[in-house]
Amino acid sequence: MMREFEIERQFDIKIETLKANKGVYYLKTNKGEKCLKKINYGPQKLLFVYGAKEHLINNGFSAVDKYHLNIDGEPYALVNEDLYTLSEWIEGRECDFHNIDEVKLAARTLAKLHEASKGYDPPDNSKLKSDLGRWTHLMSKRIKSLDKMRDMVRKKNNKNEFDLLYIKSLEFYKGIGKKALKTLEESDYEKLCEIAQEEKSFCHHDFTYHNIILDGNNECNVIDFDYCKREVRTFDISNFMIKVLKRVDWDIDFAIAIIDSYNEVSPLLNSEYKVLYAYLQFPQRYWRLANRYYYNEVNWGQNTFGGKLQSIIDEQEVMLNFLNKFKEKYNLE
The missing domain is CATH 3.90.1200.10 (Aminoglycoside phosphotransferase (APH), C-terminal lobe)
Known part of the structure; x- marks a missing residue:
């Protein structure tokens, strides 16, 4: 429960539903559907990835899973030394490579x-x-x-x-x-x-x-x-x-x-x-x-x-x- 509370506190959201889904978590929150993911690399690499997505969005390519910032303006939550990102949940289906x-x-x-x-x-x-x-x-x-x-x-x-x-x-x-x-x-x-x-x-x-x-x-x-x-x-x-x-x-x-x-x-x-x-x-x-x-x-x-x-x-x-x-x-x- 501590972990969920920390995610809620740092991202300033309220979690209504949390479900594991293919290596990430699907969240239903008071601010819409989100994707919570634990990442296995450090904050400096994450800032490169965050910056890359923001750059695409600013250049007119907005069809990405945009990150949410925490209450300190960082694109992650730090919980028990683990880093978590919160991004938009994109509803849809995977591309069919046979088509x-x-x-x-x-x-x-x-x-x-x-x-x-x-x-x-x-x-x-x-x-x-x-x-x-x-x-x-x-x-x-x-x-x-x-x-x-x-x-x-x-x-x-x-x-x-x-x-x-x-x-x-x-x-x-x-x-x-x-x-x-x-x-x-x-x-x-x-x-x-x-x-x-x-x-x-x-x-x-x-x-x-x-x-x-x-x-x-x-x-x-x-x-x-x-x-x-x-x-x-x-x-x-x-x-x-x-x-x-x-x-x-x-x-x-x-x-x-x-x-x-x-x-x-x-x-x-x-x-x-x-x-x-x-x-x-x-x-x-x-x-x-x-x-x-x-x-x-x-x-x-x-x-x-x-x-x-x-x-x-x-x-x-x-x-x-x-x-x-x-x-x-x-x-x-």
Whole structure:
């Protein structure tokens, strides 16, 4: 009860109903429906996220889960050393990535978000979050870590299903990882980072179906900016594309629809297609799953991990086929 009382006191609200809902809390209050969320990072990072959302709203992109300020004008409540944010509850449903019209709407929304993000100067006491210029290093590091995890498997006496699948598939993913790194190194990545730096733009960094909410008017709202940071926009586009493509058997028509819809709002430069291709090539999902498994980042069961790895491996052929079609469509060397 103490916790609820503190939330009420610090945000100056009265809670009528409180329900847990997918990692957050739904609140019905005397000031309307709200979303309460415990965050696992510090106040300086939160101020960057808060500032980013306010910047979007001020630039005409208001379809976000706006934060409420506490009685001291801060975007959080501090309860027993835990930080909580309170934002607008956006009623609606998650974007359906099998529906090409909804995917197109989401792509146009992402382009509007990127346009509105330009010119963002974070608050003075915030911590700047940026991945600009880091991707050649990150790809290289992740390719090396695939070998490190293989060495961990070799030292195991009892190898399970996941270990055997990993050993068997490693060379394939290491190979395409190296190709992706080469593509990125041969692209205008550094120049595009400089442009993003000058534009002072940022990316959402987790633009996926559960963060894209379609309301009653079929308007697209974007929530959960916890991972937003300075980044080239092709990262957001590729991340979104992969989340869609893995659900539609890597159908090139969906990829083209995303790019065409994005370009309607904010046309991509010719030099951005190669960087986008490098991100699409890189085996990020394979690396992340292995990383989570071998470094115990997630508490899933053995079968879940094995099943997820097998489904990634099963996509090899359709994914390579897609990459070839993409390369051809956008005249990439």
